[in-house]
Amino acid sequence: MDVLTVDDLSVDFVTPEGRARAVNGVSFSVPENRTVALVGESGSGKTVVSQTIMGLLPEKAHVTGGRVLFRDPATDGAPVDIAQLDRKGATLRAIRGNRIAIIFQEPMTSLSPLHTIGDQIGEAAQLHRGAGPAEARELTREMLSLVRFPDPVRGLDAYPFELSGGLRQRAMIAMAMICHPALLIADEPTTALDVTIQAEILKLMKDVQETLKMSMLLITHDFGVVANMADEVVVVYHGRVMEQGSAAQLFGNPQHAYLKALLNAVPRFGMEPGERLVPIRPIEPHAEGFLKSGRTRAATPGTPLVSLAGVTKRFVTRKAGMFGGKSHALLALDDINLTVNRGECLGLVGESGSGKTTTAKAILRAIEIDEGEIRYDAGAGPVDVSKLSGADLLDYRKRVQLIFQDPFSSLNPRMTVNDLLSEPLVIHKVGTPEERAERVRELMRLVGLDARFLRRYPHSFSGGQRQRIGIARALALNPEFILCDEPTSALDVSVQAQILNLLKDLKRELGLTYLFVSHNLAVVDYIADRIAVMCRGRVVEVAPTRELIENPLHPYTRALLDSVPEPDLDAPLDFARLDAGRASEPDAWPHPYRLTDGMAPTLVETEPGHFVCAPGLAGNAPLSSVKEAVS
Amino acid sequence: MAFYVLRRILTMIPTLLVISLLTFIIIELPAGDYISNQIAALRAAGESASIAKLEFMRSEFALDRPFLERYLIWVGLWPGPHGFDGLIQGNWGWSFEYDKPVAEVVGPTLPLTIVLNTATILFVYVVSFPIGIYSATRQYSWGDYGFTLVGYIGLATPNFLLGLILLYFSNRWFGLSIGGLMDPQYIGEPWSVAKALSILAHLIVPTIVIGTAGTAAMIRRLRANLLDELHKQYVTTARAKGMREARLLLKYPLRMALNPFIADIGNLIPSLVSGSVIVSVVLNLPTVGPVLLNALQSQDQFLSGFVLLFVAILTLFGMLVSDLLLAVLDPRIRLGGKAPS
Numbered sequence: 015m016d017v018l019t020v021d022d023l024s025v026d027f028v029t030p031e032g033r034a035r036a037v038n039g040v041s042f043s044v045p046e047n048r049t050v051a052l053v054g055e056s057g058s059g060k061t062v063v064s065q066t067i068m069g070l071l072p073e074k075a076h077v078t079g080g081r082v083l084f085r086d087p088a089t090d091g092a093p094v095d096i097a098q099l100d101r102k103g104a105t106l107r108a109i110r111g112n113r114i115a116i117i118f119q120e121p122m123t124s125l126s127p128l129h130t131i132g133d134q135i136g137e138a139a140q141l142h143r144g145a146g147p148a149e150a151r152e153l154t155r156e157m158l159s160l161v162r163f164p165d166p167v168r169g170l171d172a173y174p175f176e177l178s179g180g181l182r183q184r185a186m187i188a189m190a191m192i193c194h195p196a197l198l199i200a201d202e203p204t205t206a207l208d209v210t211i212q213a214e215i216l217k218l219m220k221d222v223q224e225t226l227k228m229s230m231l232l233i234t235h236d237f238g239v240v241a242n243m244a245d246e247v248v249v250v251y252h253g254r255v256m257e258q259g260s261a262a263q264l265f266g267n268p269q270h271a272y273l274k275a276l277l278n279a280v281p282r283f284g285m286e287p288g289e290r291l292v293p294i295r296p297i298e299p300h301a302e303g304f305l306k307s308g309r310t311r312a313a314t315p316g317t318p319l320v321s322l323a324g325v326t327k328r329f330v331t332r333k334a335g336m337f338g339g340k341s342h343a344l345l346a347l348d349d350i351n352l353t354v355n356r357g358e359c360l361g362l363v364g365e366s367g368s369g370k371t372t373t374a375k376a377i378l379r380a381i382e383i384d385e386g387e388i389r390y391d392a393g394a395g396p397v398d399v400s401k402l403s404g405a406d407l408l409d410y411r412k413r414v415q416l417i418f419q420d421p422f423s424s425l426n427p428r429m430t431v432n433d434l435l436s437e438p439l440v441i442h443k444v445g446t447p448e449e450r451a452e453r454v455r456e457l458m459r460l461v462g463l464d465a466r467f468l469r470r471y472p473h474s475f476s477g478g479q480r481q482r483i484g485i486a487r488a489l490a491l492n493p494e495f496i497l498c499d500e501p502t503s504a505l506d507v508s509v510q511a512q513i514l515n516l517l518k519d520l521k522r523e524l525g526l527t528y529l530f531v532s533h534n535l536a537v538v539d540y541i542a543d544r545i546a547v548m549c550r551g552r553v554v555e556v557a558p559t560r561e562l563i564e565n566p567l568h569p570y571t572r573a574l575l576d577s578v579p580e581p582d583l584d585a586p587l588d589f590a591r592l593d594a595g596r597a598s599e600p601d602a603w604p605h606p607y608r609l610t611d612g613m614a615p616t617l618v619e620t621e622p623g624h625f626v627c628a629p630g631l632a633g634n635a636p637l638s639s640v641k642e643a644v645s
Numbered sequence: 646m647a648f649y650v651l652r653r654i655l656t657m658i659p660t661l662l663v664i665s666l667l668t669f670i671i672i673e674l675p676a677g678d679y680i681s682n683q684i685a686a687l688r689a690a691g692e693s694a695s696i697a698k699l700e701f702m703r704s705e706f707a708l709d710r711p712f713l714e715r716y717l718i719w720v721g722l723w724p725g726p727h728g729f730d731g732l733i734q735g736n737w738g739w740s741f742e743y744d745k746p747v748a749e750v751v752g753p754t755l756p757l758t759i760v761l762n763t764a765t766i767l768f769v770y771v772v773s774f775p776i777g778i779y780s781a782t783r784q785y786s787w788g789d790y791g792f793t794l795v796g797y798i799g800l801a802t803p804n805f806l807l808g809l810i811l812l813y814f815s816n817r818w819f820g821l822s823i824g825g826l827m828d829p830q831y832i833g834e835p836w837s838v839a840k841a842l843s844i845l846a847h848l849i850v851p852t853i854v855i856g857t858a859g860t861a862a863m864i865r866r867l868r869a870n871l872l873d874e875l876h877k878q879y880v881t882t883a884r885a886k887g888m889r890e891a892r893l894l895l896k897y898p899l900r901m902a903l904n905p906f907i908a909d910i911g912n913l914i915p916s917l918v919s920g921s922v923i924v925s926v927v928l929n930l931p932t933v934g935p936v937l938l939n940a941l942q943s944q945d946q947f948l949s950g951f952v953l954l955f956v957a958i959l960t961l962f963g964m965l966v967s968d969l970l971l972a973v974l975d976p977r978i979r980l981g982g983k984a985p986s
Contacts, residue, residue, distance in 0.1 A: 111887035
């Protein structure tokens with residue numbers, strides 16, 4: 015029996031500019047106790063479908079046709095057509111949050127910061143199950159232990175800002191589950207989470223589904239998640255269903271060109287060296303003129319360009335005190351030793367809070383480091399970056415540039431593309447106005463954008479186009495070293511493939527060096543030559559890409575690799591192994607990896623070029639014993 | 646929490662000291678002082694008989710000492726002609742203009758000032774909240790446009806003009822006496838129910854007049870704040886739980902939109918006092934405002950200094966209240982130090 019049947023649904027948005035059809039004749043159904051994945055890129059209409067089912071469509075959206083039939087298995091009553099109900103009416107309110115519940119993408123903003131999570135979760139029980147405050151509290155406590163909150167009783171009185179993203183998402187799941195809904199809609203439930211947390215949340219959702227016998231509509235753009243969670247898959251594009259069927263059918267034998275293209279755009283492990291992703295809309299960078307010849311790449315590739323030696327950074331958080339107060343030091347970078355060679359791409363991987371962005375900022379000299387040295391070799395021998403000043407510092411700023419994570423907030427909305435791209439040139443007093451204009455046009459061609467767009471403002475571009483503008487801006491000064499801080503994590507997979515290919519091509523054409531910061535191992539695997547894994551402010555493993563993926567030594571690296579959901583039905587996540595413990599706790603790592611406070615995170619070389627953080631083996635231990643101990 | 650309160654109160658002490666110093670500098674900025682100006686005037690008129698007495702007063706009030714010493718004597722941290730006798734010891738100084746202690750000059754006006762200010766703040770909040778919420782939830786409706794129009798008129802009309810118009814009509818329709826804060830027969834009388842009622846009736850016009858501009862500004866800000874909050878994800882979360890719209894609005898977005906208003910209590914007070922000077926003069930209100938105006942004009946320095954300091958203390962107190970309320974209402978402020986990154 016189907017819990018939910020969406021039948022030929024169409025939704026229009028009425029705006030002053032006219033009507034826009036967001037959902038166009040979509041039909042699918044969710045069987046009892048099954049998971050259906052609704053897959054599509056941003057703008058495909060998948061979220062509008064979920065809003066229609068919840069009756070949460072914005073004011074300007076209108077259902078223009080079709081039905082959304084909800085059949086509650088608990089009552090065996092007649093199906094209700096949600097599309098016909100008043101969105102603010104009592105009938106729909108009684109279903110919403112009670113029989114159909116939803117989890118949102120952003121656990122950071124989905125909870126009110128002013129109310130305890132106990133209050134917010136228990137509220138649904140008070141509304142729908144007629145529970146009193148005490149009973150609601152007890153139900154909430156039960157729910158929190160069901161979603162495996164570490165300390166359910168204390169969790170009741172915690173405020174969202176006291177919890178990590180993973181815990182907040184657990185609280186959201188508890189809130190959705192408290193009335194034991196027949197249908198759970200999960201709208202990108204793990205997109206904002208770290209990969210290890212994502213795996214735990216996915217496991218949790220599976221377990222809860224098992225316990226409560228409910229159906230799930232999973233909305234996602236991540237085929238890795240789909241492969242691990244879904245029984246059936248519906249692929250939508252521009253408001254229409256492109257293809258639907260069982261997961262086995264779709265992964266094994268995709269029919270529609272769009273689905274094939276989408277699957278080809280996802281980076282996966284074990285791609286052949288030299289194999290390229292196929293973006294849906296490929297772009298051709300045209301490197302010419304000054305960019306090609308501007309700087310003479312004197313130094314030979316392969317020599318160290320940037321080297322970090324013993325870099326340590328502490329952030330001091332002040333606690334309110336009488337006058338001044340106690341200060342608490344947080345070790346953001348602990349004795350980082352890392353080298354980026356000229357012409358390579360070093361991938362820097364870790365969870366949020368692992369210190370990878372701090373490392374990038376330290377290299378940029380956007381923050382001052384407390385200990386250690388960052389040396390940069392501009393061709394005339396290594397120079398300590400922290401001692402640069404005046405013209406030397408300006409020259410360094412020209413050589414090292416940054417590409418930001420969020421293409422939406424990193425471009426000033428009040429500047430035209432022309433202003434954005436020429437600003438670095440103006441700051442560094444490069445060329446005459448005519449030369450600058452020529453350079454800006456060249457930059458646009460380089461990232462595959464039309465020079466006619468120069469007079470537009472950032473808001474008229476898509477996320478992928480904005481990121482290309484961000485890349486063009488980073489290239490404006492003809493740098494040799496580019497720090498990429500999660501440049502694709504805010505983008506759709508098809509656009510991600512486009513940007514990754516662009517970065518690869520630019521690196522080859524312009525002889526660039528990258529430090530590529532990311533939490534997505536598959537992406538780093540695709541683009542990086544070597545990978546460094548960070549955890550809690552320490553580098554735990556460094557190795558050439560293939561070596562690291564195929565022969566990971568450190569328990570944290572292994573956990574990280576184990577928790578990446580692959581878009582492949584034959585390689586499901588091993589949920590049982592995830593249970594083994596929190597792999598990101600340095601205290602809990604087995605010997606010789608265990609790190610306690612104050613211990614130096616010594617790197618030991620096991621193979622040529624393969625370093626692992628094993629303080630238990632530091633000292634005079636011969637190489638052979640290291641290999642024995644770690645294998 | 647108790648520690649937080651204590652800390653906030655203790656940090657008020659250095660703040661007050663700095664404010665008192667600044668106040669003293671400001672009131673001493675014009676050349677000369679009240680008595681030396683009088684002496685100059687008497688000399689010009691050729692009368693020298695009473696000069697000796699004024700010279701005596703100059704030393705009596707320590708006006709002949711250096712600046713820093715004068716300041717410290719005023720505050721009460723330095724022995725003056727009569728030992729330690731300043732603000733700290735409860736001596737608010739001497740008003741030359743009125744020839745009375747400052748305490749006697751401002752004494753009767755202080756409670757009325759506080760009453761009027763409190764009433765005005767309450768008026769601002771009570772009126773602006775429902776209207777602001779209405780305007781935000783029914784954005785671009787006729788009601789929203791109507792209130793916006795009224796609000797702009799309220800902002801644009803000169804206060805004293807509005808005051809005069811309201812006084813005229815309240816006298817014509819309700820028979821209230823023009824001006825003042827009570828009917829003339831109660832002035833100087835002991836407190837009685839009738840007197841209190843009379844004061845309440847006379848409070849209405851000044852409260853509305855002084856509060857209009859603040860109300861209009863507050864409506865605009867509440868509307869803007871609430872509109873921002875209404876589209877946040879956590880509101881959708883609450884709606885997805887199946888909550889009623891009205892309850893949802895009060896519990897989630899409104900509470901988030903409240904912070905700026907609570908933080909504003911401290912700022913409202915000085916603007917109400919200084920902004921209401923003209924209104925108080927026009928409406929003949931026995932508040933601190935007109936006293937301050939007179940004192941500043943005639944360089945009655947201890948009087949003006951005290952009034953300025955009084956307003957500063959009111960402001961600091963308002964800030965304290967808003968800080969404490971914020972800490973109570975917003976756990977992020979209360980528990981701020983403990984949050985894991």
